Amino acid sequence: MTTRRLLFAAVSVLAMAAGTACSANDTGSTKGGEVVIGLVAPTSGFAADYGPQAAQGLQLALAEAKNEAGGAKIKLVKVDEDVLDSSQTLERVKKLVESDGADIVVGPIFGSNQQAISAYLTQQGVPMFTMLGGDAALAGDKSAFIWPAADKLTAAPLGTYAAEDLGYKKIATLAPDYAYGHNAIDGAANAFKKAGGQVVQQQWVPLGTTDMLQYATGLDKSVDALVMWLVPTDAAAFVREYRNLGIKVPLLMFQGIFDPTFQAVGGQLDGVVGLNEYNHLLDFPANKAFTEAYDAKYHGIPNQTTAFAYTVGQNIVTALNDDDADTSVKALRKALDGKKLDTIIGPASYDSDGIAASNRTIVKATKMGTRFEWEPVKTYENVGH
Amino acid sequence: MQVVANGVALGAVLFLMASGLALLLGSMGVLNLAHGAVYMVGAYTTWTLAISEGWPLIPAVLAAGAVCAVVGVVLERLFRFIPGKPNEQILLSFGLIYVFGNLAQVIWGPVAKTPFDVAWLSGAVHVGSVAIPANRIAIAAVGFAVALLLWVVQDRTRVGAMVRAGMDDAEMTRALGINLDRVVLAVFVLGSAVAGIAGGIGGLVLGASSSQPMDVLLLALIVVVVGGIGSVPGTLAASLVIGLLDAYSRYQFPAMSSVILYLLMAGVLVLRPTGLSGRTA
Numbered sequence: 001m002t003t004r005r006l007l008f009a010a011v012s013v014l015a016m017a018a019g020t021a022c023s024a025n026d027t028g029s030t031k032g033g034e035v036v037i038g039l040v041a042p043t044s045g046f047a048a049d050y051g052p053q054a055a056q057g058l059q060l061a062l063a064e065a066k067n068e069a070g071g072a073k074i075k076l077v078k079v080d081e082d083v084l085d086s087s088q089t090l091e092r093v094k095k096l097v098e099s100d101g102a103d104i105v106v107g108p109i110f111g112s113n114q115q116a117i118s119a120y121l122t123q124q125g126v127p128m129f130t131m132l133g134g135d136a137a138l139a140g141d142k143s144a145f146i147w148p149a150a151d152k153l154t155a156a157p158l159g160t161y162a163a164e165d166l167g168y169k170k171i172a173t174l175a176p177d178y179a180y181g182h183n184a185i186d187g188a189a190n191a192f193k194k195a196g197g198q199v200v201q202q203q204w205v206p207l208g209t210t211d212m213l214q215y216a217t218g219l220d221k222s223v224d225a226l227v228m229w230l231v232p233t234d235a236a237a238f239v240r241e242y243r244n245l246g247i248k249v250p251l252l253m254f255q256g257i258f259d260p261t262f263q264a265v266g267g268q269l270d271g272v273v274g275l276n277e278y279n280h281l282l283d284f285p286a287n288k289a290f291t292e293a294y295d296a297k298y299h300g301i302p303n304q305t306t307a308f309a310y311t312v313g314q315n316i317v318t319a320l321n322d323d324d325a326d327t328s329v330k331a332l333r334k335a336l337d338g339k340k341l342d343t344i345i346g347p348a349s350y351d352s353d354g355i356a357a358s359n360r361t362i363v364k365a366t367k368m369g370t371r372f373e374w375e376p377v378k379t380y381e382n383v384g385h
Numbered sequence: 386m387q388v389v390a391n392g393v394a395l396g397a398v399l400f401l402m403a404s405g406l407a408l409l410l411g412s413m414g415v416l417n418l419a420h421g422a423v424y425m426v427g428a429y430t431t432w433t434l435a436i437s438e439g440w441p442l443i444p445a446v447l448a449a450g451a452v453c454a455v456v457g458v459v460l461e462r463l464f465r466f467i468p469g470k471p472n473e474q475i476l477l478s479f480g481l482i483y484v485f486g487n488l489a490q491v492i493w494g495p496v497a498k499t500p501f502d503v504a505w506l507s508g509a510v511h512v513g514s515v516a517i518p519a520n521r522i523a524i525a526a527v528g529f530a531v532a533l534l535l536w537v538v539q540d541r542t543r544v545g546a547m548v549r550a551g552m553d554d555a556e557m558t559r560a561l562g563i564n565l566d567r568v569v570l571a572v573f574v575l576g577s578a579v580a581g582i583a584g585g586i587g588g589l590v591l592g593a594s595s596s597q598p599m600d601v602l603l604l605a606l607i608v609v610v611v612g613g614i615g616s617v618p619g620t621l622a623a624s625l626v627i628g629l630l631d632a633y634s635r636y637q638f639p640a641m642s643s644v645i646l647y648l649l650m651a652g653v654l655v656l657r658p659t660g661l662s663g664r665t666a
Contacts, residue, residue: 044487046596048495177640206643210591210600211395214635217387217516233592236499241590244518245509264499 035072035325037062037316038102039309040093040117041109041131042081050109050305051080054131056298057306058106061313064293069317070325081108086116093117097126103327106312107131109305111151111180118142127329127354129316131308135179136355143329145336145354147312148277148345149384151183155254157360157380158227158275159191162252165362165378166273168224170198171252174215174238175229177204184254188227188275205230216241221249229254232261243268256363256374258303266372269365276361278304278345279374287344311343315350329354346379357384386515388632394521396628397528398590400621401583402601403608404535405576411615412539412548412572415464416471418478421601422485423460423577427453427584428593429489432498435585442503446527446585453581454574461573482598489595497594506589520589527586528624531579536617538575548572552615607650613660622661 039058043051055078067074077100082088089108096102097120105121105128108114114134121128122143129145130138136150148154162168173189175181181204189199201220205212216238219226226249230238235257242251256274257265280291280301290310294302302310319335320327336350348358360383363374406420427449435445460481467473506520539545551558551565559565584593591597612623627646634645653660 046495046497046594048490204639206639208600208643210604211398213394213518213521213590214388214391214632217391218636233497233499233594237590237592240500240502241518244507244520245516260496261499265502 033072033325034075035069035104035320035327036075036077036100036102038093038096038100038105039076039078040081040089040096040105040107040113041078041305041309042083043078044080045083047083047109051078053303053305054107054109054309056294057302057309057311058313060290060293060297060306061310061317064314065317069320070323072320072325074317074320077102081110081113083110083113086112089113090116090120094120097121097124102126104129104316104332106309106316111135111178114138114144118144122329125329127327127332129312131312132305133180133184135183136353139354145315145332145350145356147308147315147356148348148358150355151180152187153384154277154360155184155188155229155275156191157188157362157383158252158254159188159193159197160195160380161273161275161362161378162188162225162227163192163195163197166225168192168197170200170223171225171227172201172203172220172223172249173199173227174203174205174219176231176234177206181205181229184229185227188254192227205234209234212238213241216245216247219247219249221247223249225250225252227252227254232257236261236265239265239268255304256365259301262372262374266365266367269372270367272365273377274363274365274374276304276363276374276376277358278307279361279363279376280307281373281376282345282361283376284344284346286342290344307344311345314343315341346381349382349385351385355384357382359383386513388636389629390515390517392629392632393625394517394525394628395631396625397521397525398587399604399608399628400528400532400624401524401579401587403605403612403624404531404617404620405578405580405583406602406605407609407612407614407616407620408535408539408579409572409576410609412552413569414552415573416475416478417460417464417576418475418602419460419481419485419598420478420576420580420605421603422482422598423453423456423580424584424587424601425485425489425593425595425597426456427581428588428591428597429493429498429584430581431585431588432493432501432593435503436498436501442501442506446582449585450578450582453584454578456581457573457575457577458570460577461570464573482602486595486598493593493595495595497596498588498592500590500592501588503589518590524586524589527582529621531582532617532621535575535579539617544568544571607646609660610650611653611660616660619661626661 041051041054042048062074079092079096118138127143133151133154134146138144139146173185175185203215251272253274319332322335323331333354337352341348346359348356350356360380361376362378364377366375409415409417430449430452431445434440434448435442506523509516509518547563547568551568608623612619634642
C-alpha cells in the first residue's frame with residue numbers, strides 16, 4: 001500500500017469516527033426501545049460502601065417505575081469507580097459506553113472522577129447525572145446534571161444560619177484540602193461574610209492526614225464557632241480530639257457525620273448544629289414513602305448516598321417519560337429545565353444548565369430512643385440557584 | 386510549646402508504627418511491606434475485643450499483639466520460600482497488603498472504625514497553656530516502653546547477640562551451632578507482635594481502617610529511611626524528629642506540610658543515606 005493510500009485510509013477511518021461521534025451528540029438512541037443506565041460508584045477499596053448503597057437507591061427508583069420510562073425498557077449496568085486512579089475510571093466508563101451501550105451515566109461519586117470522565121461523556125453526548133454534588137463547570141455546555149446543587153452553593157445556608165439565627169460574628173473553618181472541601185466550605189464562609197460575619201481562620205487538612213490533633217489545638221479559640229466538613233471518620237477523629245482537649249467553641253458541621261460512624265460518636269455531638277442535604281426524618285410524603293419502601297426491602301434506614309441515587313433515578317425516569325425516552329443531553333435538559341420535582345427532600349428543580357436547586361435542612365444532634373439523630377430544625381428552600 | 390507536645394505525641398505513634406519494620410529490616414534484612422497490614426490486624430483485633438466485646442484496653446492490646454505474633458509466624462513461613470531474594474520478598478509482601486486489606490473489608494466492613502473511646506483515657510492534661518490528651522500520653526508511654534524493650538533485647542541479651550551475629554555472617558553463625566532459622570522466626574514474631582500492639586494502642590487516635598496497610602507503611606518507611614535500619618535509638622530519634630517537623634510545618638506552613646516529610650526523606654537519602662543511626666544492613 002502506498003503512503004497516499006495509507007493516508008487516505010487513515011483519513012477515512014477518522015472521518016467515520018467523527019461521524020459516529022457527531023451522531024452520538026445529536027440524538028439519544030434508545031436501541032430498540034431500551035435505555036441503558038450505567039451506575040459508576042466504588043465497590044472496592046476504602047470507599048467500597050458507596051457502590052452498593054447507590055445501587056440500592058437506583059434500583060428502588062427503577063423498580064417503582066417498573067423499569068420503564070417513556071415507552072422504553074430500562075437496563076442497569078454497574079461499574080466499579082476507582083477512587084485512587086481516575087484514568088482507570090475513565091477506561092471503565094469508555095467500556096460502559098462503547099461496549100455496554102450506556103445511554104446515561106449515574107455517578108461517579110468522587111469529584112476527581114467526575115472531572116476525569118466529563119470531557120469524554122460530553123464528546124460522546126452521554127449525560128452524567130451526579131448524585132452527591134459536583135462542580136458547576138461540568139454542567140452548562142458539558143453533559144452533567146448536578147444533584148442536589150453545585151458544590152459552591154450547597155453548604156451556603158450553614159453560613160447564613162450562623163450569622164442570622166445564631167448571631168455569630170466571627171468563625172473559623174476546617175475542611176479537607178481538595179476541591180470539594182474548598183468549594184463547600186468556602187460557600188458557607190462566603191454566605192457568612194455576606195450576612196455581615198467575619199471569617200478569621202481557615203484550616204485546610206491535606207489529603208492523607210491521619211492525625212487531627214494539630215487542627216484541634218491550632219484552632220483560634222476567640223471565634224464564636226467552627227464551621228467544618230470532613231469525611232465521617234476524619235470528622236469523628238477530630239471531634240474526639242476536640243472533646244478531649246475540652247474546647248468549648250461550638251461546632252457547626254456541614255453534613256454532620258453519617259451512620260454508622262455517627263452512632264459510634266453521637267454522644268460527643270449532643271446539641272451540635274449541622275446542615276443536612278438529606279435526612280431520613282424529613283417530613284415530606286415522598287420521603288416517608290421512600291424510607292418505608294427502603295425498610296421493607298433492605299430493613300433499615302437509608303443514608304444520603306442511597307437516598308440521592310433514588311432521587312436521581314426518579315429524576316431520570318421523569319425526564320424520559322416527558323421526552324419519549326430521548327437520552328440526548330439536549331432533550332433531557334429541556335425535559336428537566338424548570339420542572340417542579342417532588343423529591344424526598346421537598347420541591348426541587350434543575351435549571352437550563354442542568355444544575356439542581358433543592359432544600360437544605362439545619363439540624364441538631366440529639367438522642368432519640370436508642371439512636372442518635374440529626375433532628376431537623378429549619379429548612380432553606382431552593383438552594384443552588 | 387503546644388506544637389512540641391503535638392510533635393512528641395505524633396512521634397510516639399510513628400515509632401510504634403515503624404519499630405517492627407525497622408527490627409525486621411535491620412536484623413534480618415527482610416523488607417516486609419506487609420508490616421502495615423499486620424498493624425491493621427492489631428488495630429481491628431483491639432477494636433473487636435475492647436470496643437465490640439467490652440474487654441479492658443490493656444488485655445485487648447496484648448491479645449492483639451499475640452494474634453499478630455501468630456500472623457508473624459505465617460509470614461515467616463511464606464518468606465522462607467524466597468530467602469535472600471529481595472525483589473520477590475517485596476512483590477510477595479506488597480501483594481499481601483491487598484489480601485489483608487480486602488479480608489479486613491470482608492470481616493469488619495468497608496467503613497473505618499473511629500478512634501477507640503476508652504473512658505479512663507478521655508480528657509487532657511493541661512500544663513500552662515499546653516494541653517496533651519490523655520490517650521497521647523498512654524501512646525507515648527507504650528512507645529517508650531517498647532523502645533526500651535527492643536533496645537534491651539537487641540543490645541543487651543544473648544538472643545540479640547545471635548541476631549546481630551546472624552546478620553553479620555550467617556554461615557559462621559550457623560557453624561557455631563546457632564539455629565538461625567529459629568532466630569529469624571523469633572524476630573518475625575517479635576516484630577509482628579510489636580506491630581499488633583502498635584495498631585491496638587495507636588487505635589486510640591487512628592481507629593482501624595482497611596486503608597491502614599498502605600498509610601502506615603508509607604509513614605513507617607519514611608521513619609526507617611530517616612532513622613537508619615536496625616537501630617532502636619535511631620528509629621526513636623527519627624520518629625520524634627518527623628513528629629516535631631510535621632507538627633511545626635502544619636502550624637507554620639500548612640500548605641507545605643504534606644511535602645515536608647518527603648523532602649526530609651529525600652534530603653537524608655542524598656546527604657546521609659545510612660540515616661541518623663549510620664548503620665547499614
